[in-house]
Amino acid sequence: MTNSFLWSTEDHNTNLSQFKKKIHHKIKDTSYASLHNWSVKNKSEFWSAIWDFTSIKGKIKQPIVENEKSFINSAFFKNSKLNFTENIIQRKDSNDAIVFFSEQGFQRRISWKKLDQNVSKIAQHFIDTNIKKGDRIVGVLPNIPETVIAFLAAAKIGAIWSSCSADFGPKAIIDRFKQIKPKVLLISDYYFYNNKKIETLSKLNEIKKELPDLKEIIIIPYDGSNKDYQVDFLYQDWNEILHKSNEYRNYEQFEFNIPLYILFSSGTTGIPKCIVHGAGGSLIQHKKEHQLHCNIKKNDKIFYFTTCGWMMWNWLVSSLSSNASIYLYDGSPFYPDTENLFRIIESEKITFFGTGAKFLDYLKLNKTNVSKKYKLDHLKTIASTGSPLVQETFEYVYEFIKKNIHLASISGGTDIVSCFVLGNPNGPVYSGEIQCKGLGMDIDIYDEHGKSVTHKKGELVCKSPFPSKPLFFWNDKNNQKFNEAYFNKYPNRWHHGDYAEITKNDGFIIHGRSDATLNSGGVRIGTAELYRVVENIENVVECIAVEHQQVNDTEVILFLKLLPNKLINDELKLKVRNQIKNLLSPKHVPAKMIQVQDIPKTKNGKIVELTVKKIMNNEKVLNLSSLINPESLLEYNKIAAELN
Numbered sequence: 001m002t003n004s005f006l007w008s009t010e011d012h013n014t015n016l017s018q019f020k021k022k023i024h025h026k027i028k029d030t031s032y033a034s035l036h037n038w039s040v041k042n043k044s045e046f047w048s049a050i051w052d053f054t055s056i057k058g059k060i061k062q063p064i065v066e067n068e069k070s071f072i073n074s075a076f077f078k079n080s081k082l083n084f085t086e087n088i089i090q091r092k093d094s095n096d097a098i099v100f101f102s103e104q105g106f107q108r109r110i111s112w113k114k115l116d117q118n119v120s121k122i123a124q125h126f127i128d129t130n131i132k133k134g135d136r137i138v139g140v141l142p143n144i145p146e147t148v149i150a151f152l153a154a155a156k157i158g159a160i161w162s163s164c165s166a167d168f169g170p171k172a173i174i175d176r177f178k179q180i181k182p183k184v185l186l187i188s189d190y191y192f193y194n195n196k197k198i199e200t201l202s203k204l205n206e207i208k209k210e211l212p213d214l215k216e217i218i219i220i221p222y223d224g225s226n227k228d229y230q231v232d233f234l235y236q237d238w239n240e241i242l243h244k245s246n247e248y249r250n251y252e253q254f255e256f257n258i259p260l261y262i263l264f265s266s267g268t269t270g271i272p273k274c275i276v277h278g279a280g281g282s283l284i285q286h287k288k289e290h291q292l293h294c295n296i297k298k299n300d301k302i303f304y305f306t307t308c309g310w311m312m313w314n315w316l317v318s319s320l321s322s323n324a325s326i327y328l329y330d331g332s333p334f335y336p337d338t339e340n341l342f343r344i345i346e347s348e349k350i351t352f353f354g355t356g357a358k359f360l361d362y363l364k365l366n367k368t369n370v371s372k373k374y375k376l377d378h379l380k381t382i383a384s385t386g387s388p389l390v391q392e393t394f395e396y397v398y399e400f401i402k403k404n405i406h407l408a409s410i411s412g413g414t415d416i417v418s419c420f421v422l423g424n425p426n427g428p429v430y431s432g433e434i435q436c437k438g439l440g441m442d443i444d445i446y447d448e449h450g451k452s453v454t455h456k457k458g459e460l461v462c463k464s465p466f467p468s469k470p471l472f473f474w475n476d477k478n479n480q481k482f483n484e485a486y487f488n489k490y491p492n493r494w495h496h497g498d499y500a501e502i503t504k505n506d507g508f509i510i511h512g513r514s515d516a517t518l519n520s521g522g523v524r525i526g527t528a529e530l531y532r533v534v535e536n537i538e539n540v541v542e543c544i545a546v547e548h549q550q551v552n553d554t555e556v557i558l559f560l561k562l563l564p565n566k567l568i569n570d571e572l573k574l575k576v577r578n579q580i581k582n583l584l585s586p587k588h589v590p591a592k593m594i595q596v597q598d599i600p601k602t603k604n605g606k607i608v609e610l611t612v613k614k615i616m617n618n619e620k621v622l623n624l625s626s627l628i629n630p631e632s633l634l635e636y637n638k639i640a641a642e643l644n
Contacts, residue, residue: 003391003503006398007406007429014425015291019053032424032436033506040442040464043068047076047284047440047467054287054322057090058082058253058280065465071492072479074465077256077280084260084279085123085156086251088320089116095299096325098145101344103192103331108224110145115152120247122153125236127248129184129216133158134259136182139308140173140200140207142166142191143330146220146238147308148317150186151261155279158254162262162274165309165603166191167198170206172625176264179274180474181213186238188220189229194332201231208233256280259471263311263414271623273481274474277417278467285418285468286318292439294381294408295425296322296352303327304354304383305341310604311414312354312385324352333359338366342374349378356386356605357393357409364396365541371400381406383423386605388510390532391432409434411498411510415486418468420460420496421508433507441466445502450490457501457526459514462494469494499526516609518547520556523587527609533583534558537575539566542599545590546613548643555591557616559636561599568595594639598632615640 020030026045028034039046044064051060061079068074091097091112098110110118131137137154141147141163154161162180164173166188177185185208190199201219208214220238221227229235260279264272290296302319303326306312316326327350333341345353363370370376382397382405389409397407408423411434420443424435437443442464447453473481489495499514511517511526518525527545534543542561547554558576560568577589600608603626614621615636624630 003430003432003505005428006394006431007404008427009406009425014295015297016295016424016426019292022053023049032427036437036439039439043440043464050284050288054284054291056082056284056287057087068465071465071494072483072487075257076467080256080280081253082256082280082283083156083251083253084283085119085152087283088152088318089119090321091323092116097320098148098326098328099348100145100328100330103195103335103340106223108145115149117247118149118242119152119156120249121242121245122149123156124248125241125245126153126157126159126184128245131157131159131183133254134160136160136162136180136262137184137186138177138182139163139186140166140168140203141186141188141220141308142222143306143308143313143328144188144220144222145328148328151317155260156248156251158252158258160259160262163308165307166200167193167603168309169625170203173203173207174210175271175623175625176274178210179271180262182211183213183215184218185211185214186218186220188222189227190222192331194335201229204231204233254279257471261314262474263314263417265414272626273485275415276471276474278471281467281469282314282417283318283321285466286315287321288439289418289422290319290322293422293424294352294383296324298323300324300351301327301348302352303329303345303350305329305333305356305359307603311417314417338363338368339370339373342370342376345376345379346374351378352381352383353379354383354385357384357389358387358605360384360389360393360397361535364393369400371402376402379405381408381423383408383410385410387607388512388528390528392532392536394429394431411508413496415470415496416466416468420462428505430503430505430507433503433505433509435507445500446490446493454502455504457499457511457524459489460496460498460500461490462496513609516546516613518545518556518588520547520554520587523585525584525588529584530580530588533579534560534576537572537579539563539572544599544607544609544612546609546616548616556588557592557594558590559594559596559599559612561596568593596635598629600630600632601628602626603628612636616643618644
């Protein structure tokens with residue numbers, strides 16, 4: 001299928017246009033390619049310009065970049081100082097800073113003034129508890145305003161934040177937090193999902209046994225009300241803290257590369273890696289993406305559907321630093337129906353909406369005609385990430401959600417808490433394509449031999465450092481795990497693990513994770529390509545494909561999840577074979593097609609091919625805590641036993 005033109009803008013007043021005007025004397029012409037080329041070849045100038053343009057508060061000092069030639073040893077703004085929270089809360093007025101919606105329909109609003117006050121009170125409480133710079137504060141929390149407040153309070157005093165989504169079980173929480181030895185743990189009393197009220201406090205006895213360094217447990221009421229909890233452990237009540245505490249008004253400026261938060265890898269091959277991100281690097285990268293790539297401006301309303309266990313939550317919170325308000329939603333996006341989020345978008349006049357690709361795919365599958373019922377006049381941008389957004393879903397958005405919209409498919413990851421490739425508010429949108437390389441991100445596509453290729457599939461790499469690269473992995477002696485994760489395949493080149501290509505439009509197509517690509521008969525194909533073809537076939541909801549090792553060869557097994565009450569038959573198998581043969585490659589027609597009840601995914605909606613591949617090939621799967629539906633693997637284990 002050809003990548004068809006879908007949208008462009010006549011708006012010449014974007015932040016990106018204004019930035020180009022500021023530095024026009026430094027670039028060859030007004031094209032995005034010229035700007036990007038300057039941004040990667042002149043890192044010190046570019047990142048200094050971003051600091052100024054996005055109005056970062058702090059003390060900027062030379063050098064801007066140190067050890068630029070060594071990816072792992074490089075450092076940005078080494079002698080500069082800032083306070084992350086001071087940059088987030090720049091307003092003190094009565095307008096909304098945070099608006100919260102529960103799937104149950106109740107909402108809460110927190111003004112900039114109240115946000116500032118509550119953050120200052122919680123920060124003072126942490127100080128009174130003897131929490132110091134570098135201590136870890138963790139949350140087992142849903143996506144409520146208090147989660148944002150606790151994080152910003154931790155950052156204000158130089159503590160390190162980490163969180164797990166409230167739906168994580170005790171083992172998953174312990175696997176993550178035991179590694180980083182937190183001093184304070186915050187937990188909500190309950191949360192909702194799909195009209196079920198789920199209590200959380202019963203997890204704590206098991207968790208706190210494994211966290212001996214804990215000084216304090218703080219319970220946060222989900223609905224904000226005052227409660228007396230009947231539990232058999234000592235705790236502090238969140239509301240009581242806000243009532244009693246003074247406000248810590250000071251903003252101590254810390255080193256630019258002070259650790260800000262610890263994110264966890266979602267792999268299933270072992271205990272999650274603890275990825276430490278810096279305050280300054282995360283802030284400047286996010287502000288660049290928000291303002292230049294997403295055109296976020298003062299008073300914009302940013303709604304990203306996410307959980308606190310996904311890096312997009314961190315990205316969302318940072319958008320406060322552009323003087324925009326953020327919208328938090330907790331619960332199922334499909335309760336009470338598939339249109340719930342769009343009712344919020346319309347009623348609140350949301351300007352920027354972000355979600356996972358699977359959410360948009362689901363709307364397309366259910367033929368949801370959003371534009372027929374909702375006037376989304378204020379909505380300027382829809383962002384999609386988490387997995388590749390296929391051509392057909394691009395076209396669905398423009399036909400059934402909104403015609404005049406900037407659809408920004410973006411791709412990066414937890415590893416960089418940001419994006420490598422993303423949107424360009426001044427450029428055209430083509431179906432199935434991510435618009436551009438991120439400014440300052442030295443992106444290329446390499447073949448197996450480390451040679452740059454264009455209009456061919458290969459490995460996504462970054463050839464030189466950027467501010468939001470991890471500071472380090474926690475408890476990683478001599479950066480051994482860090483090196484193995486990103487620099488083993490191509491020395492001094494960041495190997496991201498995405499199978500991708502550059503298009504004739506200078507856009508990008510992500511074909512799936514490179515460790516899950518199918519290499520049948522010497523022809524390599526990304527799983528995302530296969531899924532796009534198969535999931536467009538009638539009665540197919542989702543699928544997953546893996547290689548199954550045989551004595552002298554491999555075969556492709558395709559697992560199909562069908563609509564309720566539909567069964568696989570010879571007619572469907574023939575249709576799948578023909579579609580794959582005609583649209584992709586005869587060599588990738590699966591040797592076997594097997595119907596399954598569910599497709600295993602991580603909690604942020606990513607399909608886990610590697611897990612299923614390991615099961616099919618009798619390899620051990622060590623960590624299931626990152627999966628939202630680990631019970632689905634029982635079916636795959638049975639299939640593997642029969643096949644092997």
